[in-house]
Amino acid sequence: xxxxxxxxxxxxxxxxxxxxxxxxxxxxxxxxxxxxxxxxxxxxxxxxxxxxxxxxxxxxxxxxxxxxxxxxxxxxxxxxxxxxxxxxxxxxxxxxxxxxxxxxxxxxxxxxxxxxxxxxxxxxxxxxxxxxxxxxxxxxxxxxxxxxxxxxxxxxxxxxxxxxxxxxxxxxxxxxxxxxxxxxxxxxxxxxxxxxxxxxxxxxxxxxxxxxxxxxxxxxxxxxxxxxxxxxxxxxxxxxxxxxxxxxxxxxxxxxx
Amino acid sequence: xxxxxxxxxxxxxxxxxxxxxxxxxxxxxxxxxxxxxxxxxxxxxxxxxxxxxxxxxxxxxxxxxxxxxxxxxxxxxxxxxxxxxxxxxxxxxxxxxxxxxxxxxxxxxxxxxxxxxxxxxxxxxxxxxxxxxxxxxxxxxxxxxxxxxxxxxxxxxxxxxxxxxxxxxxxxxxxxxxxxxxxxxxxxxxxxxxxxxxxxxxxxxxxxxxxxxxxxxxxxxxxxxxxxxxxxxxxxxxxxxxxxxxxxxxxxxxxxxxxxxxxxxxxxxxxxxxxxxxxxxxxxxxxxxxxxxxxxxxxxxxxxxxxxxxxxxxxxxxxxxxxxxxxxxxxxxxxxxxxxxxxxxxxxxxxxxxxxxxxxxxxxxxxxxxxxxxxxxxxxxxxxxxxxxxxxxxxxxxxxxxxxxxxxxxxxxxxx
Numbered sequence: 001x002x003x004x005x006x007x008x009x010x011x012x013x014x015x016x017x018x019x020x021x022x023x024x025x026x027x028x029x030x031x032x033x034x035x036x037x038x039x040x041x042x043x044x045x046x047x048x049x050x051x052x053x054x055x056x057x058x059x060x061x062x063x064x065x066x067x068x069x070x071x072x073x074x075x076x077x078x079x080x081x082x083x084x085x086x087x088x089x090x091x092x093x094x095x096x097x098x099x100x101x102x103x104x105x106x107x108x109x110x111x112x113x114x115x116x117x118x119x120x121x122x123x124x125x126x127x128x129x130x131x132x133x134x135x136x137x138x139x140x141x142x143x144x145x146x147x148x149x150x151x152x153x154x155x156x157x158x159x160x161x162x163x164x165x166x167x168x169x170x171x172x173x174x175x176x177x178x179x180x181x182x183x184x185x186x187x188x189x190x191x192x193x194x195x196x197x198x199x200x201x202x203x204x205x206x207x208x209x210x211x212x213x214x215x216x217x218x219x220x221x222x223x224x225x226x227x228x229x230x231x232x233x234x235x236x237x238x239x240x241x242x243x244x245x246x247x248x249x250x251x252x253x254x255x256x257x
Numbered sequence: 258x259x260x261x262x263x264x265x266x267x268x269x270x271x272x273x274x275x276x277x278x279x280x281x282x283x284x285x286x287x288x289x290x291x292x293x294x295x296x297x298x299x300x301x302x303x304x305x306x307x308x309x310x311x312x313x314x315x316x317x318x319x320x321x322x323x324x325x326x327x328x329x330x331x332x333x334x335x336x337x338x339x340x341x342x343x344x345x346x347x348x349x350x351x352x353x354x355x356x357x358x359x360x361x362x363x364x365x366x367x368x369x370x371x372x373x374x375x376x377x378x379x380x381x382x383x384x385x386x387x388x389x390x391x392x393x394x395x396x397x398x399x400x401x402x403x404x405x406x407x408x409x410x411x412x413x414x415x416x417x418x419x420x421x422x423x424x425x426x427x428x429x430x431x432x433x434x435x436x437x438x439x440x441x442x443x444x445x446x447x448x449x450x451x452x453x454x455x456x457x458x459x460x461x462x463x464x465x466x467x468x469x470x471x472x473x474x475x476x477x478x479x480x481x482x483x484x485x486x487x488x489x490x491x492x493x494x495x496x497x498x499x500x501x502x503x504x505x506x507x508x509x510x511x512x513x514x515x516x517x518x519x520x521x522x523x524x525x526x527x528x529x530x531x532x533x534x535x536x537x538x539x540x541x542x543x544x545x546x547x548x549x550x551x552x553x554x555x556x557x558x559x560x561x562x563x564x565x566x567x568x569x570x571x572x573x574x575x576x577x578x579x580x581x582x583x584x585x586x587x588x589x590x591x592x593x594x595x596x597x598x599x600x601x602x603x604x605x606x607x608x609x610x611x612x613x614x615x616x617x618x619x620x621x622x623x624x625x626x627x628x629x630x631x632x633x634x635x636x637x638x639x640x641x642x643x644x645x646x647x648x649x650x651x652x653x654x655x656x657x658x659x660x661x662x663x664x665x666x667x668x669x670x671x672x673x
Contacts, residue, residue, distance in 0.1 A: 026368060026664040046671065047668070047669055047671040048666070048668070050450060050668060050670070051420060051667055052418075052420060073670065073671055073673070074673065075548050078673075079673040083673060101548075103547040103548065104543060104547065104549060104590060105543060158365050206367075207367070210363070210367040211363050211364060211367070
């Protein structure tokens, strides 16, 4: 792995470009998942950490891993802001992944409310990573609101359907100067690899690992896929793979001077 | 043979017995179940019409194995698919249904299973529902806990580790008014992370008040969606008004609640139609209120004090499993709760397929958590609503779920 190739979020450097979700599997597997996925960032639902129980998820997260608390459960900007502040009080740090849903069926993010919450929380010094539906105008609004990255969904969360929004994510990658982190719907390592080849700064996955037969092995497969995709992107893809055709006879051969 | 619900308790006065027999034998003396009573709010809603249209059209015998196979292959199920999966034609496909349901449950909930416990704070009831242990003509020890007693019960339960509580009462507004319940919920917020209620249906403003007291989830059981049957089972009291009960979840959402749950009580009427209605009731609610968290239960009839013969009729475990798999495939994102009415073996199995939440450390009596949890004797307890089947403690349930390879979750909720 190229040690100079770093993902920078909120002034912090990360070598891993795989962000691990933690909500859907046994806490005892988190440590193994982090290890095999090589993850340096792990998401955490604040509502899930809001527990007195002996099995608090916070206790299972290995040292040295940066927590990315999320605001799942928020139905509007105000609720997301409250949850973010609670995350800070719980000692989860300054990173916050904004998730605002007012749809319990598909869990699709509410872009407008997400922009509002981003603006408030960025001003309060949070490193704001908003989960969003890939829309260029919203992404620009998020940049202006002070987001540290933009996290477009690949397909509905938990669906494992891969890059259903591929073309729109590509537009964000091409037009937005912040890291574009592909979140939700990545079901296979090959899909994670493709997102990275496209130029995504990182990918995030939870369900794909949670539903795998052997979680640590799948975690490792994702690590390798993300690294391979990143290397392919950095190396410059061969011409058969670049977007648009490249004819073998030049179109400008008729020019004489 | 149908259930023999009508039992004369010892200790009823002559006039009470006379009134009871009149209600049972003379339909003309009973009120119209479709007419709202004074003080019952009527909201504008088309959900009831949508649900009942489908239920009326549903003929389970019309569906074939081919319909079931088609439904099994689809990723987004239609109402027709749901009808096929609930039909007798789906019975031979139970294993395939369970496989599909398991995949959907895993996709949406991973391997988590949520634990909660109910707390009955009063068992006074003004309704005469012939199958229920709390019914006003059933001679049982009645009790209403004081705030100090409620707090003590909560301390005992919280001590066990439980973080989610469901507050229940019998349906007596006179004995357990909304402020009594509200105060109990405020106390519950001190001891638990998540508070739900299962009480008599109320108006929007009362749901709003309860929400302000810390409640975010409301469960109301319709008992049966078959209005003709409903009329013969709920002979007196506010609960007679079928549409007011039907609209309770919607009023709760209008009052600001985050989520609602409902179901028929299986075994009272045609279970296939009641299961269809239960699923569609929640389905149409979520379509109208997309932010609403919806949840289904699946209670079956159980024996009660003074009538040990009550049973769920033709709804066996296989039928119940079929219903729950159909629910999961049709509403992959919905919560599914399986209560202690069901056996240990059924609950251990169904959490791996379709259920997402189970109760533990359950008592359906009043004020008896300390004696049940610690063995300390008590002579001030109110009688139970029904007999439970799975009496595992919270600790035992936690350990059992973990040993099944599941992740028990005590709280995944924030009051915002």
